[in-house]
Amino acid sequence: MQITRGREVSRRSIKRRALQNVGLFPARTSFLRRFWLDSFTLLVLTACSTSLHAASYEDWIKQARQGQYQSAIAGLQHYRQQHPQETRVQLDLMRIHAWAGQLQEVIRLYESWPTNLPLPADVLLLTARAHKDARQWTPAQNLYREGMRRFPQQAAFTMGLCMSLADAGLTAQALSCAQQLQPATRQNTNYLLTRSYIYRAAGQNYEALRVSQDALAAQPDKTDVIRDYDQSLHAAGLHRQAMEWQTQHPDIFSNADLADRQADYAAELTRLSPQPTRTLPERFLVANRAIALQDKLADSASFLGNPTFARRIRGDRLIAVDTREDAPSTVDIAPERAAQYPGYAYASLGALQLRARHPEQAVSSYERALAEPSLDAKTRTRYQTGLAFSLLESGREDQALALAERMEKDMPTTRWLRGNPIPQPNPGYTDTLILKNSLYTYTGLLKDARENLAKASAQAPSNVNLRVPLADAQRMSGMPRAAERNLKIAETYAPRQEDVIISQAQTALDLHEYRQVEELLAYAKAHYPTNMRVAELEKDWQTYRKNELILRSGFETSNGSDVTGNDGIRTEAQWYSAPIDYNWRVTALAGHLDTSDELGHNVIWQGAGLEYRGRDWQSQLMINNQNWGQGNKMGASLQVDHELNDHWSIGGTLDYRTLDIPNRALAAGITANLGQVRLRWQNGPEQWVQAAYTGTKFSDNNVRQSLQITGNQRIYTSPRIKADAQLELWASGNKDEDRPYYSPRREYMAVPALRLEHLIYQHYDERLTQALTLGVGLHHQSGYGSGAVGSVAYELNYQHDRNLEVGLRLQALSRPYDGQREQQYSGMVELKIKF
Template structure:
């Protein structure tokens, strides 16, 4: 209680003591002076109550040992927030008898300085001297929770409210305890009760705004503050506005029920952020809120799939020295991955993961992001350690508290999927297949697992198996973007062009921002482009029995864009020349035709003009390739004036009509066999029969190197073997095992640069000329770009006998396919 000495007290003392007149005058004069001084002091106290603390404090500091005004000094210094001065003044007189207000000031000073034991001791002593003092009781409860003694604080605060439920201050104290114990909604309830009890009390209104903000309700807090002018300071209003942007960003990350509405909240968040940033531009006081809103705006841009802007704004913030919190780094990492900057994404995901633990809700998502950042940056050697470690950390089932049964652990499933996909990206397709088939068997209704299995089947060259799996998955998730995208990929492989267009149209219209939808749409666009194919060769041989000592040729064909889904027109031209004993041969041809493609079938028909030897000739060709299933395929071709006719024969005016047929069995990328038979009828009466069996068996696979064993067994028989101007053995047989290597030199998304090596050693037997060794060595490189350009160049050398004479043939081969 602050000191006061009324003038009426002095007057009564004068008359009661009946002093002489002179003495009375002297006393009255002295009393008047003293009363004037007291009145001046009272004025200083009133000013202190109004917030002008310094005049009163200056007066009190002149006599710090004045016990009569000790309470005043402690209380006013406490009002001024001078905690150190409060404690220094109190410690000069630790045994002084203090009022309840003074004890509250001392205890509050200790509490403000986080000296919890001393604060609690001050509250204890104050309550011992002033039992039932509400300020001391409330302060004690709040200090207990500050000191980490939450249950005890809650018990005391709840008892205070129970004793006087209509006391707003007691409810505020209980609200504080709830808030410090991490119970914002319980705190909000108590503050709301206090607001109803004291609806005009400015402190209560301010506490209500704070409680709304702490409960994650910035919109309501802001609206309430705007309805009650003076409750919000400018800084608090900016803080709530920034909180509102953050709330919108969080809501933008929640998928709405309808796909068409998924960007509504994100657009609102970005618009509000832009409005506030424009409003606060140039205001130094708003610097902290500007930084907050800029960071949260990244989340709005990320939810809106404006990924380039996310990365650009991050770069600006980074240049300004702004450190982003982990949740914002997560947005930037995802945007970087989207923007094909996987190295940056991996670095950021590692920073995010370092700041969290396995109990965080985004922990597995962040590891998934890191996994795919490693995949896209071609750091494939790191995948097994990451995926296997995640699987090892996760139990298959969880035992939530209060539940008597175990539940499946979603994080374990996500880790197993990463493990399976890691094997896929490391080119271990058999292991990937086994993983997915086991997962599907354990959860047959999971459409995501079946879609993954279908993707694996498609990678192994089994589109029909993939189609079956996707049909099953369709029953549980008929319009999932991942499902439809994979169905589109299968339709493309099966040449179901109408289905491809429908699926690509649907996913790109519904999800134009999703990369998988963009990928399918792009591949569909590539299919609808024109295509140019070119092949060329050049060779040099020391004998030139078959192709000439020097030979050169090229063939080109241009296909139109697809017409009515299935048809393409084409036209092309080619040329071949070679040097032979009887002279140099020349062969020119031009051709036009049409191609029809549909499910399981490709057909071509062409008419050609052929210029060789002794004149112009008309050529015709029909061909077809038919898939029986995912493993069996057969094809055929019938040609009048076949371009497979040896150039040496054409140079002598001899043409050939030819039939071709083949049967292929392809188990997977691991194993394949092909049997081909081709009879040819030459215009000189010769009948040639050719039979060839070729196969390959993969024996080594790694992310960047595959090795196959190859085998070619081929032979021919000719009805006429003498007196012909071209190589025409009565019968022959070639046996040629080989080792074939393919090494990836560079890979970046759809860009791939590889090199190939080939070594072969076998034998060649020719009737009447015995058997001789055959040696083969070859090297080539191949470049693929953007699904539209593919070209290869290869150099080979073959040593083998012809008619008993050994020839060494060097050959350079080039081929190119380009869509535009």
């Protein structure tokens, strides 16, 4: 469009008028007329083109000033190709690249700038800053000095030189340089801002904050001063104050700036969240505040538009959730999404994966966390501890133990404190010692764990962190009273420490102190609801409160005369009710023996009674009914066991019409009463001896007496394999030999054996084991001489969880009876269900 006499006229109408005026020129001047017309058209088009380029150039500059850097850069680069002689294009490109933070492009354009052409002041300053920010100190300082020489009135060049010297680590020269900013007084903000920057670069953050406060007092409304004070607050670690400062100046700081300060404050809360609090209800307040602020930031524009910022917020929130001991479902812990978290958060990711019972994933996360550079010794130990437990739970026990033992070996036992000539105990060594022996406990190396922790606890009797794992090792070794004593000592030092309370509750459960367990569990649930050990204790407590059903079914067969008469299939079911008044249970029993010998009769029995489980005492009274084809007969059984201490226990059994009688005796109408006395000594599960004397009086006036001694000694232990040397000694005598059942005058047997147990699979409560027992011994029967005894037994046990367990046992035995060798084969399946 074109304005003609106050009205708009299109270019098309101008062309039409020009053509209409062609007839006004004489014909003889047609050549001149065409030349004039073409020249006029060319001038008009050239003017329009120049005007169009000028308009586009200004638009690109405006776009750059509005933050649309890439489109402006693309347009100017195209323009530069068409107008290579215009130097202003290169200058503007340097400006825009500097605004966009593209330092290398600024440097590249500067290096291609003609050396004989001086740069304008603003471009020279931007170029110097680009070199400084690119850590090219010498070129930056040269450019700043050039600016100081050419533009002495512009303090920015002097300030830049001082800052460049500070960034290069030349603090003294930088402070000397700052003196050139006259007047070098507390009223000159340029001088103060420069010194503040120098102190921050030197790591003297509190001195920088003091100088920034002086600048703020001199000119509180100056933008540079306000921004510098924010930077000093941030450098000094005063993140809450920095966040509040930016909130007070919304016209200076952008939403993105405020989001960064809020993220800093949330990170500070995350770091503070694991610290002890004055009261237990305050324990997670700091972590909750951090998570709430991080959730708010997750909805901000900075989170949605800045992947780096979003990654940081996710990582900090992950750490806060880990500190909060929160449910892993509140964060994304899938291994394929681990890349969304920064490297410093991988340890928390591993902890949450371990809490969610994904130990294989936790191993990978902890290994990535340990691969992070510049880890301090304390952090590395913490990460290695998490890795060790992850390896343990993932079934890689040998690797976990090797890691823990290497950590203990590499950690010095003492440390030197500045100003103290006497070496002090190293807490890090104690931590590695506890870790190693805790792994010993969980992998079955109980004897080593007990000995190591007892020795360490004797050297540091007030160290609660040593006494608790010692008590756990003692409890798992069948020594709950020793564990109770250690925990009582620990209670005097730390009565409310969660590990002390939880271990006390677990020990009380083993001691059948059920009321004490209930009180301690209630306290632990109220004060430590997110602790995983509390959850495990709750499961143990609920398991104790359930009914229990035991089903057994087995067979026995032999290739001889079936001396006992017990060949056949035996099935039995026994039920225990849920606890009544904590210690009492009702029990019921039913069984059936389907014989497969020439006796041709079966045995059926039923019974009911009461069981008592209390501290040091356990007893059961059962009234039963028996029927072996000669009518119903009533029987009774009383069993009492008493634990004198952790090592000694005694027990006794009285049976009226005992069920433990040869089937051949029952077929002949003979019953028996039985009495037994037991004595047991143990020193953990590795070493024990038990003796039992049994007297049986048959209704045919025969009296049988027997003595059985069994012992066990652990000879090899590893996380997956255990080997025990066992010995069984047995002697028996009968008053009369001429009876319808096997009744030798004297009988002796000694069978040493080797038992191998193999852990096939374990994943938390789920466990599969197998065992093989091989025995070779000697049997002697009066009147028939001696003969060899051989036995082999195989066991397979599967535990699904605390409430379901099934076992299989197969045995083959070869021994002489009345001088004739017999082979006996037996098998049994046992199922335990708690409901």
